[in-house]
Amino acid sequence: MTVQIFRPLFHVDECLAEIRECLEKGWTGLGFKTVQFEDAWKAYTGLAHAHFLNSATAGLHLAVNIFKHALGWRDGDEIISTPITFVSSNHVILYENLKPVFADVDEFLCLDPDDVERKITERTRAVMFVGIGGNAGQLGRVAEICRKRGLKLILDAAHMSGTRLDGADPGHLADAAVYSYQAVKNLPTADSGMLCFKDSALDALARRQSWLGISKDTYERAKDPGAYSWMYDVDTVGFKYHGNSIMAAIGMVQLKYLDKDNDFRRQVAGWYDAAFAGANMVIPVPVAPGCLSSRHFYQVEVSDRATVIKALNDHDIHPGVHYRDNTEYPMYKRARGTCPNAHRLSERVLSLPMQLELTREDVEKVARVVLDAAS
Numbered sequence: 302m303t304v305q306i307f308r309p310l311f312h313v314d315e316c317l318a319e320i321r322e323c324l325e326k327g328w329t330g331l332g333f334k335t336v337q338f339e340d341a342w343k344a345y346t347g348l349a350h351a352h353f354l355n356s357a358t359a360g361l362h363l364a365v366n367i368f369k370h371a372l373g374w375r376d377g378d379e380i381i382s383t384p385i386t387f388v389s390s391n392h393v394i395l396y397e398n399l400k401p402v403f404a405d406v407d408e409f410l411c412l413d414p415d416d417v418e419r420k421i422t423e424r425t426r427a428v429m430f431v432g433i434g435g436n437a438g439q440l441g442r443v444a445e446i447c448r449k450r451g452l453k454l455i456l457d458a459a460h461m462s463g464t465r466l467d468g469a470d471p472g473h474l475a476d477a478a479v480y481s482y483q484a485v486k487n488l489p490t491a492d493s494g495m496l497c498f499k500d501s502a503l504d505a506l507a508r509r510q511s512w513l514g515i516s517k518d519t520y521e522r523a524k525d526p527g528a529y530s531w532m533y534d535v536d537t538v539g540f541k542y543h544g545n546s547i548m549a550a551i552g553m554v555q556l557k558y559l560d561k562d563n564d565f566r567r568q569v570a571g572w573y574d575a576a577f578a579g580a581n582m583v584i585p586v587p588v589a590p591g592c593l594s595s596r597h598f599y600q601v602e603v604s605d606r607a608t609v610i611k612a613l614n615d616h617d618i619h620p621g622v623h624y625r626d627n628t629e630y631p632m633y634k635r636a637r638g639t640c641p642n643a644h645r646l647s648e649r650v651l652s653l654p655m656q657l658e659l660t661r662e663d664v665e666k667v668a669r670v671v672l673d674a675a676s
């Protein structure tokens with residue numbers, strides 16, 4: 302049997318019933334199901350605002366765009382970010398002519414608060430924190446630094462749907478938190494995401510900006526039977542970033558199963574932990590204290606990763622690597638050498654299969670191959 306790193310599982314009949322409702326109503330776009338899903342997400346996380354978008358990349362970009370314009374950030378101002386992430390987190394900083402400044406990571410593969418402090422300059426405006434694999438790392442300390450130094454905290458929570466930190470959604474610590482519901486994330490739709498601003502005025506701006514800067518959405522206008530239902534204004538150059546009802550329909554169903562799915566991922570992680578207990582050539586990346594991780598990833602550190610991956614592939618097991626040190630990319634090479642821990646770990650860490658159909662035997666087999674190849 303082939304074991305892939307991820308394989309999304311959909312509750313097909315329930316998804317089709319939700320989609321059918323959109324089709325029968327004749328409303329597949331912005332509004333209707335997107336509103337229901339935003340309400341469901343707010344109820345689930347306890348966050349004050351939730352704006353459904355066509356991707357988390359769009360959400361991260363909107364967060365940076367809205368802060369920049371609302372707070373008067375200048376071109377060339379800096380956002381402290383991590384080299385261990387999917388490139389979205391860093392590209393969105395460049396989209397707005399701001400400068401990503403890389404800080405190093407800690408043992409959780411998340412931003413190291415001490416290095417964040419060292420990298421703060423006169424021009425620092427925000428920190429982009431990524432909860433790798435659902436791990437909250439030292440988010441609390443980073444939030445504290447941001448509060449003291451007057452910096453905005455943007456949380457790339459692409460892997461954190463369902464993660465809890467001290468019992469609450471980690472989005473509560475951020476000025477803007479962005480979740481991904483991309484095809485292989487732990488709450489998969491096909492492509493979509495959620496942007497949750499703490500501030501209601503910024504949430505309102507984001508809603509306008511995600512539909513080309515138009516002041517009133519079609520759903521609101523449809524509810525207005527008056528002679529001016531066609532009337533709207535365009536104040537800013539916005540983007541086409543809002544989500545649609547078909548994606549929201551799938552999201553509604555997936556959300557119902559999120560806690561159960563994450564419980565299962567945590568059980569798989571427990572099986573891996575048991576299999577690696579006492580091994581000194583295979584070191585699991587720890588989950589931070591106080592964090593109940595979504596366990597989107599189960600990562601281990603080994604010294605000869607290429608050999609381990611080759612051995613797994615020979616058994617038709619396909620792990621992943623999250624992520625290459627972003628300063629290795631030509632785009633970000635000016636920062637090469639600034640984050641030694643990130644660089645070292647990015648060459649040693651791999652992500653083992655984490656899917657909802659794994660059995661304990663599968664996990665033990667994967668672990669055995671890893672242990673044999675690593676020692």
Ligand SMILES: *Cc1c(COP(=O)(O)O)cnc(C)c1O
Nearest residue numbers: 356357358387389459481483494
């Ligand atoms: C997947 C991912 C994103 C982007 O999510 P999309 O919904 O695909 O745009 C951003 N950051 C991280 C860490 C991711 O893994």
